[in-house]
Amino acid sequence: MSKLLCHFILFGSLISFTAIAQTEKQDTAISRHGQLQEVVVTATKFPKPVNQTGNSVIVITHEQLLHSQGETLSQILDEQTGINVNGANSNPGKDKAIYIRGAGSDYAVILLDGMPLYDPSGMGGAFDLRLIPIDDIERIEIVKGGLSTLYGTDAIAGVINIITRRAAQKPVEGNADVSYGSYQTFQAHTGLSGKLHAFTYDIQYDHLQSGGISEATDSTGKAGFDKDGINSNAVLARLGWQINPDFQLQPFFRYDYFFGNTDAGSFTDSKDHYQAHDLNAGFQTSYLLHEGAIHAHYLYEQTHRTYHSQSYGDSRYEGLQHDAELYWNQNLGKHIQALAGLDYRYMKMPDTTAKKKNPSVYLISPYAALFWVNEKGLNVELGGRFTHHQQYGNNFSFTFNPSFIFHSGMVLSADVSSAFKAPTLTMLYGPYSPNPDLKPEIAYQYEGGITVPYGNDGSDMRFTVFKRKIQNIIVYTPAAYINQDEQRDWGIEYENTVKAGKHLSFTGSFVFLNGQLTTQENGKDTTYENLLRKPKASFKLLAQWQITPQWFVSSSLENIGDRTDLDFNTYPFAPVSLKAYTLWNAFVSYTFHKRYMLYLQLRNITNTSFTEVYGYNTMGFHMVAGIRARF
Structure with a gap:
């Protein structure tokens, strides 16, 4: 621990942290101290200055996304404080698991424009991050902590709200992006949007293909494992109708398709493959009131997944959900704001092999909050x-x-909350080891933080400590899923922001995590450290420099500490150690005529050899070059 503390002190004295640089006018507000404040919607479901919420909030702006061209959504999320995406740097087709503050991917809610994306056919229900291209995204808001009061089931570790682009405010505007890079990776995006009187439209298309690398590791180096490529396509269509100055309606349609070659397991080559389809459609609407608004949405989502194994044949999974929500926010005088809503979710898994054929379940949740x-x-x-x-x-x-x-602008914050995860249809009804008597997992979180600004240019530091306890964790046994384990996690997050003038900034963060799992064995409690594939310590550094109005460069370092994994080729599964590693990435772009941007993304510049999942490969040095246009 003393070595870790020395690293922390050295880090705090040498590194600075820059939050997201510039924001558009509609995304900022003036605080009572005359300082410009980011406005977010995810923490409270309605626009609010970020310093008026005690939650830990990360905002990835459109500008940062522009400076992340050539990266995937998983890689962008992996760069954020307190977040690790396991598999982000593995083969592009490898599944991605998002860990917020050390919690598993099943404890994070993914929202699309405030609506929950969910896979009812999955064992844990987590949405597949590979299905979301970044070119359709305007900004991303991440709120860490227990958010079930506002977002219901699964919001134990946090919520990631992916906010898509708004339509252009002129009759026609187009955009396009084409890139090519290592591993025969080709990406293309094109879109068209505009406004005609009271109507808006937005149509986007994305294509990504890559030759990839061998997903599994060839331990001999001589077996000649084949490469496992991917091919994906996505279409987004959205309309808008401003019925009157206070009332608008936005129907939407989105379809994603993903195909990837896979291997049979760790250290095991195969010509298996995986394909997934995700379709969602519905509408959003809002009606402005005096000092408030009424909001509603309806989302229909259908997912199909197929795994083809040379050894076992095809395994097909299908799920669908209907999600409808109505909520109201209102200023009740000078100091009080109110929020009240009703959320209904229906999930179904068409599967005749389940213990209950074609099982389904619904949740209905009224909620309310007051803000002083x-x-x-x-x-x-x-x-x-x-x-x-x-x-x-x-x-x-x-x-x-x-x-x-x-x-002075200093902010002290705290959060005491509970959250829950409902058992999935697979856990309740099968087809494997179902238990319809399962109870929800219940989590309690305690968090305290301090944010200290310094200078007049937006520099600040933030220190956060948190503790989380999850009870009634659902565990798989050959006989049936059962509520058994208890997980206790705690950690600290340190962020520091320094802006050296208007055009140069430095960013950095340090995170320390610890986790223990308590389980019942023969009537006795056993407690042991449990951070599978999650580092106890991680450092993330970033420097950004707008050299001229045309030239922009950035460089980042990410150090991921030692981790523990399991060898699934043994029984019982033997623990294995994964060594720490450091990745160095860089980005450069040149903008001309204000509408065109040439860019070059360089990743793992030192060609570091490292492991994210035991028995699976990661990418060495690779690059992506492209051009982005708006016309």
Whole structure:
């Protein structure tokens, strides 16, 4: 621990942290101290300055996404403080698992424009990050912590809200992006949007293909494992109708297709493959009130997944969900804001082999929250959600989230909340080891943070400590899924931001995690450290320099500490150690005529050999070059 502490002190003295650089006018607000503040919607479901919430919030702006061309969504998320995406740097077709503050991927909610993406056919229900191209994204808001009061099931570790582009405000505007890089990787994007009187339209298409690398590691180096490539396509269409100045309606349609060659397992080559389809359609609408608004959405989502194994044949999975939500936010006087809503979700898994044929389940959840906003600096959120689940019954979630803004701009914040994860259809009804008597997993989180600004240019530092306990963890056994384990995690996050003038910034973060799992064995408790594939310590550094209005460069370092994995080729599964590694990446772009951008993305410049998942390959040095145009 002393060595780790020395690294932390050295890091804090040498490195600076830059948050997202510039934001558009509609995404900022003036605080009571005259400082420009980012406005976010995910933390409270309606626009609010980021310093008025006690939650830990990360905003990835459109500008940062432009400076991340050539990266995948998984790689962009992996660069954020407190987040690791396992598989982000493995073969492009390898599955991606997102860990927020060390929690598993099943404990993170992925939203698309505020609507939950979910795979009812999956064992844990987590959405596949490979299905979302970055070229359709305007910005990303990440809120860490227990968010079940606002977002229901699965929001134990945090929520990632992917906000897509808005339509252009002129009759016709086009955009395109073409790139080519290592591993025969080709990507193309094109889109058209505009506004005609009271109507808007937006149509986007994305294509990605790559020759890839061998997914599994050839331990002998002589077996000649084949490369496992991918091919994916995505279409997004959205319309808008401004019925009157206060009322708008936006229907949408989105379809994603992904095909990837895979291997049979760790260290095992095969000509297996995987394909997935995801379709979602529905509408969003809002009606403006005096000092408030009414919002509603409906989402229909259907997923199909097929695994083809040379040894076992095809395994098909299908799921669908209907999600409908109606909520209202209102200013009740000078200091009080209110939020109230009703959320309904229906999930079905067409599967005649399940214990209950073609199982389905619904959840219905009313929720409410009050927000106290005081010009003297005190902000408080207090809320709760009651959930009725068709199978297991009822549960309640709450949040208490105070913060205080000092005249200096320093912010003290805290969060005490509970969250839950409902058992999935697979766990309840099979086809393997179902248990319809499962109860939800319940989590409690405690968090405290301090943000200290310095200078007048947006430099600041943030220190956060958190503790999380998850009870009734659902565990697979050959006989049936059962509620058994308890997971306890705690950690610290340090971020520091320094801006050296208007055009140069440095960013950095340090995260330390610890986790313990308690399980019942023969009537006795056993407790052991449990951070499978998750580093105890990680450092992330970034420098950005807008050299001229045309030239932009950035460079980043990411150090991931030692981790533990399991060897699934043994039984019982033997623990194995994965060594720490450091990746160096860089990006350069040149913008001309204000509409065109040439870019070059360089990743793993030192060609570091490392492992994210035991028995699987990762990418060495690789690059992507492309051009982006707006016309």
